Amino acid sequence: MQQSSSEQLRADVARMTGATAGHQVPASRSKTFTAAFADLVRGFGQYELWLQLGWQDIKQRYRRSTLGPFWITIATGVMAVALGFLYALLFQMEWREFLPHVTVGFIVWGFISGCIKDGANVFIENEGLIKQLPSALSVHVYRLVWRQFLFFLHNIIIWVVMVPLLGIPLTWEVVLALPALLLLILNGVWVAMFFGMVATRFRDVAPLLEALVQLAFYVTPIVWTTRTLEAQGGEVAAQARIVEINPLFHYLEIVRAPLLGNHVELYHWLIVLACTVVGIIITLIAMRQWRFRVSYWV
Template sequence: MAVQDKTTEQLRADVARMTTVTDAAEVPKSSSQTLKASMRDLTYGFSQHELWLQLGWQDIKQRYRRSTLGPLWITIATGVMAAALGLLYSLLFQIDWREFLPHVTVGFIVWGFISGCVKEGSTIFIDNEGLIKQLPSALSVHVYRVVWRQLLFFAHNLVIWLILVFVLDIPLNWESLLAIPALLLLVLNGVWVAMFFGIVATRFRDVAPLLDALIQLAFYVTPIVWTTHTLEQQGGEVAEQARIVEINPLFHYLEIVRAPMLGNHVEFYHWAIVLGCTVVGLGLTLLAMRQWRFRVSYWV
């Protein structure tokens, strides 16, 4: 307990120092419920990049403190899980494991980022109650912190994908570069998801465990350890029912990143759906920030 208190005090001291160094001006304190004020919070929080970059990296170091392998456990855990499920389901579906294993692995990597932004984003303000109440900073700093942390996890797990590219000779091409803008879109969505659900879950504490259960359910209805191509090959009603997966927006987020990383073509409608969801999500988040942003410090 003493060690934990010492670490917390040291973290608060670092945050206070970096907040002062990042911007000598005061944090915008406009209490007007306007979209302009919400945008100001997002831009000011982003300008404090030194702060949330350091906090996100500190989170990784604290999680694996005194561990011999450290953050490598992120890669090992994901790799073992992907290999086990990939080989198992390739036998069940009678698919060549050289084709199915990369599908499952990349799906796990991308899903880890998505689920992390949702689950950890929903508790980000509750977990940082002390920092929110005691230190002047934009609310979005905590959101950028959790998204940056998930991006670090994603980067660690990319090592598995690189190994599969060389071992299984995955045919990458120029379309594989589309994974870069797709990842940027994923990060942008991670920001609004963490902010929106963070505000809502701070006000209504039952939202966080509900989201945790829904994300677990979404994992099974999203083609991660199964493929739509396998169902379509069976024909008949099964093939028709496979089209239901198109209703799931997470499938499209997954596809725009996974397909380029596996050297496959991405249909345009996947991009259109993701862009549409991004615009709607950002709009809802700005409205939520306009209405409830200044109440978060009272709710935590």
Template sequence: MQEPSPTRDLAADIARMTGTTDTDVPASRSTTFAAAWRDLVRGFQQHELWLQLGWQDIKQRYRRSTLGPLWITIATGVMALALGLLYSMLFQIPLADFLPHVTVGLIMWGFISGCIKDGADIFIDNEGLIKQLPSALSVHVYRLVWRQALFLAHNLVIWVVLMLIFPRDLGWEVLLAIPGMALLILNGVWVTMFFGIVATRYRDVAPLLEAMTQLLFYVTPIVWTTQTLKEQGGDIAQRALLAEINPLFHYLEIVRAPMIGEPIAAYHWWIVLGCTLVGLVLALLAMKQWRFRVSYWV
């Protein structure tokens, strides 16, 4: 007798949790913004499903590992220490000042790059579930963002240890990191949805995004600071202003600055809020036009 497929078993579990079956009619193909928004709301309401699936993804990835997800924390910590030591010597910046900058930047970058690169393959990787279940498309997006948020939470342990080693006078401003992270997660949703749909239709987009993400790492102030360049004066200081064009710089600042006890200008928040609004509109537009076609493209 043929053994049941793991994908089929997972599909059955999801069907029980969502109250759907394989014989249910497909979701509405209405190409309106209202229909796209309903998909996002319906997917969020199925939080029990994507919370469990996201946690299962982590358990499956580290199924026979002793340390489990802590390997990600260890890898991030080692990377931050190596880069912090190297660039603090190159830029002649005290390690106590530079290492927190690099560490928090790497932690937040891990979430951002994960949403971009993994988001491009989110619907392709869930081909079986998408074809077998008439569930909201956004469920798979929430699942990935939740998984990346769990990785982010694990990596925040590094920041706690760092603050114990290099104490800083953190006031109430550190609480600003909470809405900053919330905005980061909200942006993770639209980034995953938008690039997931586009990369499913055009398969060359995924490797292109991976290459661009690597490039963005070097042009974003993670292992370098704009303040260091400004202090050099001359043309170098002028070039430091180019960092302001990079939206990811502002996303990092609204979280990193409060966490390392540095002041943050209000314009960073306004730029992030503007980018978030534009991104949500782009995601809704992509869903409006192509949401119901994803099942045919995967």
């Protein structure tokens, strides 16, 4: 009898980790930062495993689809164009300028929100693999971030098409989008790891994050711009500065601005770097205390 997809998946994992199903290598219970960091290093070293699992997630999702993963691109493009024209009309802005702003915002936001929302369920959804097969806990996080990155690559095709069609001015600063994207990926790892552990222990966290991410979408300048508010002057212009309290705005800006041919102010980078360092430290503390308990919580 042919193996089911889940059985085949476990067989692939066992082969790549050099172990057999049902034989779990005991996790280190050392409550040290070194052990927590070692889990991240070990998981990254098992790149063949999470690269294949992430790619398999994409293929399974669009298994019998004609267009396959490009449905992601189509859905994102249609939504971005529709909202771009709508809000350009409402805000009385030039659509050729506003449409790329919304589109790139949607693409970057898709990666950010995916790491947060899917990260909350990353260990719960991999319960079988965690309990039955040996691998670093971080493997499941790398798998998730890799999958979200593949979604991003599919969606960035929309921007590539828009550059010549809308005449988006590209400068040398477009290369800054690469280190910005690497920062997003790095943050995606600690976000998925931290919220994954917390949401596994406290199951109410996942739906709460879902609601908060939805709220964050509206308070982050994706389908609107700070210049729209500043142009109105008075108290409205002053309130436009409040948006900078939202750290997601800065993560969005360091990627979107270079892709639209705009200059990125230094303080955006500094805020993102500070949030990254703080987030990694908090995650390492959480891993030191909780990582070996995840298998009991799932």
